[in-house]
Amino acid sequence: MSIAPFRIAVVIPCYKVGERALEVIAGIGPECWRIYAVDDAxxxxSGRLIAEHCTDPRVRVLYHPQNLGVGGAVMTGYRQALEDGAQIVVKLDGDGQLDPALLPLFCAPLIDGTADYAKGNRFYDPDGLHGMPAVRLLGNAALSFFSKLSTGYWDLFDPTNGYTAIRAEVLSKLPLDKISQRYFFESDMLFRLNTLRAVVVDIPMAARYGDEVSNLRIGAVIGEFLGKHLRNFAKRVVYNYFLRDMSLASLELLSGIGLLGFGTAFGVYRWHESAEAGLATPAGTVMLAALPVMLGLQFLLAFFGYDIATVPRRPRTARLREAEPPAPG
Structure with a gap:
């Protein structure tokens, strides 16, 4: 499928990337319409280096007066791309870890209407993981699980992958000023996309690691990310299951939490009471605590089964086109 008629913009956040950003720009093919290099203070x-040494007429260098973080840099590029009329916006890192030659693969599902947002997945082919440091491998696996929980995209993996592409129609609906400005922004993007019921797909890609130094430390951020994932999960559940709509899954969730909480609290209280008295806990009391716990777990499993089954499958861009009035005769 040809992608030539589409105005494809590339956003490259630049922070301590030096000449590697020039190599990334040089690798971007002619299918790209405009390139935004965002110097994040x-x-x-890096921005001045690009402006002085890059002769590609597609490149525009945007400057931040103060450092906002990688997410803030990407949002600046997104806003400028939307203002200039881009139809698809791709995000690449400036450190050379992401291959610009894969750009058509990321744009293809957006152009053919099967997805609203595409992201890379370095875990798809196990043979391609040999170059990934072990700490990154384990950290990304943990973050991927929590991302599934908070975003509702249970079929996706590798949430911190920085290679993404998004349709402008969907990007314009996102609250860019509310998206996390630091390293959590990729996961936060997925959470916001789920509230729009946008379709997201993984694009298999190989991990590339050279002599570049990553500014992301998985061990340092995993605690912060966990807290933000739990916050987004709570917000998503309240919005999707109690404000936007209520269903059997809503009742399953409430029943599961109530029964599990009651059974656990009652069991702990009676166990402590029996221990203080030096007596064995009666079998009936044990069952009275265990039964609500088991029922609560069943209700919660039913809720998560429903949540997994309702991952968005119909692209938002297709729904928007159907809602448009027909062109006058």
């Missing part, structure tokens, strides 16, 4: 002046 880089102390090594």
């Amino acid at each position: 880089c102390p090594t002046k």
Whole structure:
């Protein structure tokens, strides 16, 4: 499928990337319409380096007066791409870990109407993981599980992958000022996309690691990410299952939490009471505590089964086109 008629923009956040950003720009093919290099108050002046040494007429360098983080840099590029009339916006990192030659693969599902947002997945082919450091491998696996929980996209993996592409129609509906400005922004994007019921697909890709130094430390952020994932999960459940709509799954969730909480609290209280008295807990009391716990777990499993089954499958861009009035005769 040809992608030439589409105005495809590429956003590259630049912070301590130096000449590697020039190599990334040089690798972007002619299918790209415009390139935005966002200097996020880089102390090594990456933006100035690009402006002075890059002769590609598609490149525009945007500058931040103060550092906002990688997410803030991407949002700046997104806003400028929307203002300039881009139809698809791709995000690439400036450190060279992401292959610009894969850009058509990321744009294809957006162009053919099967997805609203595409992201990379470095875990799809196990043979391609040999170059990934072990700490990153384990950290990404843990973050992927929590991301499934908070975003509702149970069929996706590798949430911190920085290679993404999004349709402008969907991007324009996102609250860009509310999306996390630091490293959590990719996961936060997925959470926001789920509230729009946008279709997201994984694009298999190989991990590339050279001599670049990543600014992301998985061990340092995993606690922060966990808290934010739990927050987004609570917000998503309240919005999708109690404000936007109520269903049998809503009742299953409430029943599961209530029964599990009652059974656990009652069991702990009676166990402590029996221990203080030096007596064995009666079998009937044990069952009275265990039964609500088992029923609560069953209700919660039923809720998550429903949640997994309702991952968005119909692209938002297709729904928007159907809602448009027909062109005058």
